[in-house]
Amino acid sequence: MSKEDEFKSGYIALIGRPNVGKSTLMNRLIGFKVAITSAKPQTTRNRILTVYTDDEAQMVFLDTPGIHEATTALGDFMMQEATSVLNDADVILWLVEPDPYIGEKEERVIKLLEKSLKPVLLIINKADQVTEERLDVVKAAFAEKASFAEAYSVSALKGIGTDALLGKIKQMLPYGPPFYEEDTLTDLPERDIVAEIIREKALRNLKDEVPHGIAVTIERMREREGRDDGLVDIEATIICEKDSHKGIVIGKGGAMLKRIGADARKYIEKLLETKVFLKIFVKVRRDWKDNPAMLNGFGYRAGRR
Secondary structure (H helix, E strand, C coil), X not given: CCHHHHCEEXXXXXXXXXXXCHHHHHHHHHCCCCCCCCCCCCCCCCCEEEEEXXXXXXXXXXXXXXXXXCCCHHHHHHHHHHHHHHHHCCEEEEEECCCCCCCHHHHHHHHHHHCCCCXXXXXXXXXXXXXXXXXXXXXXXXXXXXXXXXEEECECCCCECHHHHHHHHHHHCCECCCCCCXXXXXXXXXXXXXXXXXXXXXXXXXXXXXHHHCEEEEEEEEECCCCXXXXXXXXXXXXXXXXXXXXXXXXXXXXXXXXXXXXXXXXXXXXXXXXXXXXXXXXXCCCHHHCHHHHHHCCXXXXXX
């Protein structure tokens, strides 16, 4: 068998209920921060594709919104994003908390997995927070409720167990050529990543009543003319549902908006590897989460693959 015939490639979907650490795990596995993370559930809205390539394999990870009961058009879009990747995947990573209780949210995930014929790995995240005995109890509880090829205990945040998981995923992938160039990290355009960075910094700074009601759009992003230092001008807009939310985003004397902008600029400069001048506006678009035209305009476009 030639070296080319020995190469493996495939798609790996990360699925689970909200806030179990899917994006954190994906960032850890590829060794680069692409997907945004926060302590608030349903942070991920779009399917996010990232790529890890070494000498033996190319693993294409598909991060998804958390499985939840949709109550808005945005929620419907997120659920479509989450469930559609099951058809594309060669391997499914099912992330759960280190808790043996299987409630309604996990039952919802189990029903989806029952419809899939793809191999599933149960990934117990935050394993560093519990004992080995507790992990054994969790594995046994999930084994009674669902079928999976194997269970792995990891800490996505600390990187514990992730090397072994990568090895197992590689083992399960089919032989085949790479789908993307060797240096590809994601299929997201830079503008989309910049918008997500700003949204992440907003999520991390704002009060609980605001985050699910915001979106971020990039109005302008270009290198400033007449400069030889590569300075990039970026104009972004944070979209809110209510006037009261706009006030919270801006903050007293503009303090909150300045904090969000300063936090975002640092990460955007790392991404673009150049200095950035970031200007953020705040606008109110009432009920945008239930407006299909607005959802499309803000980048939540079903069937865009």
